[in-house]
Amino acid sequence: MELDVAFLPRAGVTDVAVVIDVLRMTTTATTLLQRGMEELVIVADTRAAIALAGETESLLFGERHGLPYPGFHGGNSPVEHAAVDYAGRSAILCTTNGSKAVEAVNSATHVLLGSIVNAKAVARLALELADERITLVCAGTDGDVSLDDVLGAGCIAVEVLANGGELYLTDAAKIALKMALSPDGVFATLAQSEHASTMRELGFAADVDYAARASTLNLVAKRVAREPSRFAPVAVDPL
Amino acid sequence: MELDVAFLPRAGVTDVAVVIDVLRMTTTATTLLQRGMEELVIVADTRAAIALAGETESLLFGERHGLPYPGFHGGNSPVEHAAVDYAGRSAILCTTNGSKAVEAVNSATHVLLGSIVNAKAVARLALELADERITLVCAGTDGDVSLDDVLGAGCIAVEVLANGGELYLTDAAKIALKMALSPDGVFATLAQSEHASTMRELGFAADVDYAARASTLNLVAKRVAREPSRFAPVAVDPL
Numbered sequence: 161m162e163l164d165v166a167f168l169p170r171a172g173v174t175d176v177a178v179v180i181d182v183l184r185m186t187t188t189a190t191t192l193l194q195r196g197m198e199e200l201v202i203v204a205d206t207r208a209a210i211a212l213a214g215e216t217e218s219l220l221f222g223e224r225h226g227l228p229y230p231g232f233h234g235g236n237s238p239v240e241h242a243a244v245d246y247a248g249r250s251a252i253l254c255t256t257n258g259s260k261a262v263e264a265v266n267s268a269t270h271v272l273l274g275s276i277v278n279a280k281a282v283a284r285l286a287l288e289l290a291d292e293r294i295t296l297v298c299a300g301t302d303g304d305v306s307l308d309d310v311l312g313a314g315c316i317a318v319e320v321l322a323n324g325g326e327l328y329l330t331d332a333a334k335i336a337l338k339m340a341l342s343p344d345g346v347f348a349t350l351a352q353s354e355h356a357s358t359m360r361e362l363g364f365a366a367d368v369d370y371a372a373r374a375s376t377l378n379l380v381a382k383r384v385a386r387e388p389s390r391f392a393p394v395a396v397d398p399l
Numbered sequence: 400m401e402l403d404v405a406f407l408p409r410a411g412v413t414d415v416a417v418v419i420d421v422l423r424m425t426t427t428a429t430t431l432l433q434r435g436m437e438e439l440v441i442v443a444d445t446r447a448a449i450a451l452a453g454e455t456e457s458l459l460f461g462e463r464h465g466l467p468y469p470g471f472h473g474g475n476s477p478v479e480h481a482a483v484d485y486a487g488r489s490a491i492l493c494t495t496n497g498s499k500a501v502e503a504v505n506s507a508t509h510v511l512l513g514s515i516v517n518a519k520a521v522a523r524l525a526l527e528l529a530d531e532r533i534t535l536v537c538a539g540t541d542g543d544v545s546l547d548d549v550l551g552a553g554c555i556a557v558e559v560l561a562n563g564g565e566l567y568l569t570d571a572a573k574i575a576l577k578m579a580l581s582p583d584g585v586f587a588t589l590a591q592s593e594h595a596s597t598m599r600e601l602g603f604a605a606d607v608d609y610a611a612r613a614s615t616l617n618l619v620a621k622r623v624a625r626e627p628s629r630f631a632p633v634a635v636d637p638l
Contacts, residue, residue, distance in 0.1 A: 167406055167544060305406060307570035331546035331593050335578060338588075342577050349577075354570050 162293045163320055165313045165332040168300045169264035176290040177268035178282055181299035182312040183355040184236050184364075185258025186273040186381075187371045188221070191238040193379040193393040196247030200381055200391040202254075202262045209254035219246075222254035226362045229254070238277075239366045257306075261299035262389070268295070271383035273391065276315045276346065280375035281396035283319030285382070294320065296336065307339075307353035308371075314340030315374055347372045401532040402559055404552045404571040407539040408503035415529040416507035417521055420538035421551040422594040423475050423603075424497025425512040425620075426610045427460070430477040432618040432632040435486030439620055439630040441493075441501045448493035458485075461493035465601045468493070477516075478605045496545075500538035501628070507534070510622035512630065515554045515585065519614035520635035522558030524621070533559060535575065546578075546592035547610075553579030554613055586611045 166173065180186055189200055201218065203209040206229060213220040219233045221241075228235035236255050253259065265271055270289045274282040274296065286294045296316055298309035314336035321327060321337075329337070342349050350356055350372045359368050378398045381391040405412065419425055428439055440457065442448040445468060452459040458472045460480075467474035475494050492498065504510055509528045513521040513535065525533045535555055537548035553575040560566060560576070568576070581588050589595055589611045598607050617637045620630040 301570075304569065305571040305574065307573050310570075310574055330543065331540075331549075332544040334546050334591060335544065335549055335574065338578055338581050338583075339574060342580075343582055344577075352573060 161290060161324060161326065162328045162330065163317060163333045164293065164295045164330045165336045166295055166297045167305045167310060167332060168303065169261040169297055171264055171267065173265045173268045173295045173297060175268065175293040176270045176272065176286045176295070177265035178272045178274040178286055178294065178296045178316060179258065179261045179265060179299065180274045180296060180309045180312040181258030181261060182275055182308040182371050183359055184238055184367055184371060185253065185255040185299065187275040187277055188236050188238045188241060189253060189273045189381045189391070190275055190278045190377050190379055191241050192246060192251060193381055194377050195241060195244055197249055197251055198392070199250035201252045202259050202389050202391060203252055204254070204259035204263050206254055209252050213252050219249060219251040221251050224256060226358055237364055237367050239370050242370070257299040257301055261297055265297050266388050273381040274312065274316050276312050276372055276374050278375065278377045278380055279315040280319045281378045282380045283316050284323050284396050285380045285394055287320060287324050301355060306355055308350055308355045310336050311339045311346065311349050314338070315346060346374060400529060400563060400565065401567045401569065402556060402572045403532060403569045404535045404537065404575045406537050406544045406549060406571060407542065408500040408536055410503055410506065412504045412507045412534045412536060414507065414532040415509045415511065415525045415534070416504035417511045417513040417525055417533065417535045417555060418497065418500045418504060418538065419513045419535060419548045419551040420497030420500060421514055421547040421610050422598055423477055423606055423610060424492065424494040424538065426514040426516055427475050427477045427480060428492060428512045428620045428630070429514055429517045429616050429618055430480050431485060431490060432620055433616050434480060434483055436488055436490055437631070438489035440491045441498050441628050441630060442491055443493070443498035443502055445493055448491050452491050458488060458490040459493070460490050463495060465597055476603055476606050478609050481609070496538040496540055500536055504536050505627050512620040513551065513555050515551050515611055515613050517614065517616045517619055518554040519558045520617045521619045522555050523562050523635050524619050524633055526559060526563050540594060545594055547589055547594045549575050550578045550585065550588050553577070554585060585613060
């Protein structure tokens with residue numbers, strides 16, 4: 161089994177792709193599932209998201225450049241959603257970078273949403289689904305590599321190593337792994353990211369702390385077969 | 400001053416670009432200068448390199464996929480060249496990844512060749528030359544991110560931080576920095592790279608050890624103004 165990391169989204173990913181947007185899309189998506197949400201539709205284009213919301217009973221959540229978008233039912237803050245009951249609901253999630261990353265890995269057989277908060281669960285599900293390769297795909301920020309996403313990939317890589325058998329790690333996977341194993345620790349490393357600074361400036365410091373709590377959630381958003389943008393929850397046994 | 404790292408070569412780099420191919424092109428280039436070489440011409444295309452060598456008195460060094468190329472005067476092993484006297488000579492250097500990286504950053508105002516062995520010297524020269532931005536450009540391996548080059552970028556970033564004034568580090572620069580500051584140390588981290596494995600398999604284990612010795616050389620190959628492929632040595636005061 162090969163474990164690879166893409167520092168930025170790229171086309172042509174095969175087998176299992178784990179999309180990672182720690183601050184904040186994939187952290188928020190996992191949180192929404194934990195609060196009972198039955199389905200998530202990930203859409204990159206704002207107009208398409210608004211149109212889709214008008215045709216369905218779905219809630220519409222998201223942001224542009226960190227801030228809630230006018231007309232949306234809610235933003236992209238995990239803490240905002242962490243205590244709300246969404247049992248039986250569905251939501252459309254439209255964000256700046258994470259949604260584009262989901263579109264980029266369309267060719268993968270399985271697409272999962274990974275974050276630090278579900279690192280263990282997503283690692284175990286990825287190992288279960290993969291035939292030969294798991295690619296951890298960092299969303300990045302407008303085409304630039306993001307420390308928060310590479311750190312998230314590293315946290316998931318740690319759990320893949322802990323749960324997997326014989327693994328071949330690419331150099332990119334080794335780099336991500338070293339980020340997660342940095343003596344600074346996950347909290348301080350995440351706080352050093354440019355994205356964390358932006359979050360603090362916008363008043364979302366609590367989201368950064370929340371996003372750094374490793375493996376607190378045991379749900380994974382998994383793409384529904386043959387539906388490129390629909391994701392449903394998979395619960396992973398917390399062992 | 401901004402310090403950025405490109406994990407793979409990219410076009411559009413401005414101001415100062417430091418091309419890094421630790422195993423082995425930029426390590427070898429620095430070694431050749433230390434042995435008295437007065438000029439290096441970096442050429443990616445093998446046929447063009449051979450044609451150019453036929454027209455000049457230059458030596459022709461390089462490799463394809465790690466091994467010396469037939470008809471070349473020598474290979475791309477720094478250890479092979481480390482005791483030879485090249486006073487007053489010039490050489491054409493034609494390698495798999497490093498030469499292509501030099502071509503990719505053609506738009507930069509200044510292009511330097513950086514490695515672990517001249518980390519301090521290249522950091523200080525880059526700071527001296529830069530107006531607003533230093534980009535450490537990792538050569539990578541056939542389009543994949545290479546641990547050895549990101550580690551090299553980290554080693555140079557450490558020296559930029561030690562010598563520079565107010566610096567803004569991009570997330571990519573912070574990731575590279577963490578590689579150089581890994582508790583494993585530079586030797587062990589370099590040895591973990593895929594490229595180091597290949598070198599050991601091909602019988603070049605000594606090159607890996609040589610390439611990991613930080614700041615042993617105080618020369619930097621600097622692109623000659625308005626000559627995209629010609630590099631001349633600049634000696635940097637060892638302070």
